[in-house]
Amino acid sequence: MVIEKKNVIEETDTLIIGGGLSGLYAASILAAEKKEVLLLEARDRIGGRILCTGPNGFSADLGPSWYWPALNPRVCALINALHLTGYPQFETGYCRFQTRDGKVVTMEGQPMDPPGWRLHGGMSALVEGLYKRLPQGTVRLSHPVCDIERQEDGILVSVGVLDEPPECRIKASRVILAMPPRLAARSILFTPDLPHDLTQSMLRANTWMAGHAKFFALYDEAAWRQLGLSGQGFSYHGPLGEIHDGSIETGAPFGLTGFLATPALRRKEKEAMVPAMLAQLGTLFGEEAAHPTAFYYQDWSREPFTATEYDLRAAHNHPEFHLPSGKTTTWDNRFHFAGTETAHHLAGYLEGALASGERAARAVNQAPLTCNQKATHV
Template structure:
């Protein structure tokens, strides 16, 4: 048995942030990680001479973002790419209508104006929504207030459903009414041409990280904690657990005694989503230069409605699309080539049969990853933002939970994960620490 001061389970951004600050506070820390790499759901693929972020891609607004500040300090280049928040018109987008025809500029402006009108009505409705209301319920109430014809309403209804899917990997009828409360973009959105995993690598520098150590049990008492792994047993005064919600709910990590009722209730109001990336690379561009993305309206876009031009990162003909929510669930058992063929059929519908096959494709499989069981957490009906923070309340002074799902102000994001690790470190050390100490 190995004894340290603090054990951190999980070497994702939250775990590394917590461990880095705790170690700087003078405690001996060991980080237990089941994977053969650090980063967790921040994972950059460098195969085939390309750089592809399989997990997190964007900072959704760099204004006052701790991740943006860390990236600058660590010398990580950033490229502006402000469409990741599913905005209707913040940057140039090529729109196609339900028949596959390009929308003229005036039609796009009217469409975006309708979306903003509904968003203003939605804010008031959601503020007064009952605990069990869904985001879909709120959208329908807001649409009922508008003096629009059926087609106009359907396009805005469709937008909100696809926004829910692309932001949280679930349809608006399954998402809690407050599930998009945090969905705001403060400043430009940016991506990382050298890969988002540089953040994790920099945070991990100098830490004692034990890779390929699968933790199966955490036992706590007034004297401390014992963590059982497949490579030995560790003992410490405190533990910070940063595994995703899906792993906690699956029982893959047994916690004894069980978490308190407050924590179990909050955990029960969250679910891991179904959200996968499809990255297509081509020999040459067939879409318009200068656009940030392509969107199609109507039933044909039920699964594949948005493609984003990755040429902004690496000056190569490449598109990113998402299998989100129903599409991710329906295609979960499909072979990669069948998923690629499905999205290519829609691109050819819009651009013609001469559109070539991609030269390479990457399809992610976060739903089947045993160490995440999904991409990130979303809120079920009945949940509010404060439920995220309930998960982070220290237990018996020895057990702390962190991770994107424990940060109520900005869940499901890398900044949320980083800030949750910072909070856990403060709770462990019992002192206030400037978050900037992570990159000082």
């Protein structure tokens, strides 16, 4: 791989755009097969919508929280390969339901079917495990792609801000676009223009989680369990719409976590939202729940590398993205789509992310071109 120099175009075999689960998984497959691969991530961290935080090694999931062993064979296989372990979602006890007028009703629990599991170390353990398997220098953070140009002998990718001189340029034989299709269509200049029907299908593909916000509250004790409650709650009143027990399998810290019901267009800054969220937790699960030892909040609609203005209305169905004619490649099989929205099955889930990353990596292996080989344009 050519060493980066100012005003010099680097070259690589396969360039992956996006350092979420899908992009990292595709990179790990190619790297394991000794293929030359470079991955660019716009953020200053890996993981994309997988985000964990917390004190003293505790990982509070502010992105995806669960996997379902009965439905997710790829996730389970990756967990085993990375020597990670999971545990069942705690669901023992009664559920709380809050009506539109604020009345709180205690009801039988609503366990997941099939059962959902959490991962020791949080979901970030998946991306961290994949990252550690990659050769040093494979991943470059803080590298937002702004321009992708098809050329006779490859694809030229520019990093930086549109309408400004690029920070760097990289030429690849093949490109895997492992980012939300809507975000790519909105933020990247393609030369030549992608076909109109393809661009429209990208813009129509809802970005899962892009319109949502999540919270995670930590406690030294799970006082709600002493009341016979599971930590599960649903509400039509107040900012919180869905709540679950987010505790680790054994011992402290304990946690409550879930999703906001307040639409993105009506959500205020974190400081203005937190008091109402804490008050609602106290109403649902007892006064102790209103006083966590730590509180975390993530509004994905405010993340420029996740959401666009089209995502301010949250998607309530998992997205599906299909190129015209059902294809997942374009530009003479040099340009491949990945990312969970592009999965044929379980789009929006971790399983979909892994499936799409695997598909894109296999497609790359079936097109043995180098930067110096010209392709015939169709």
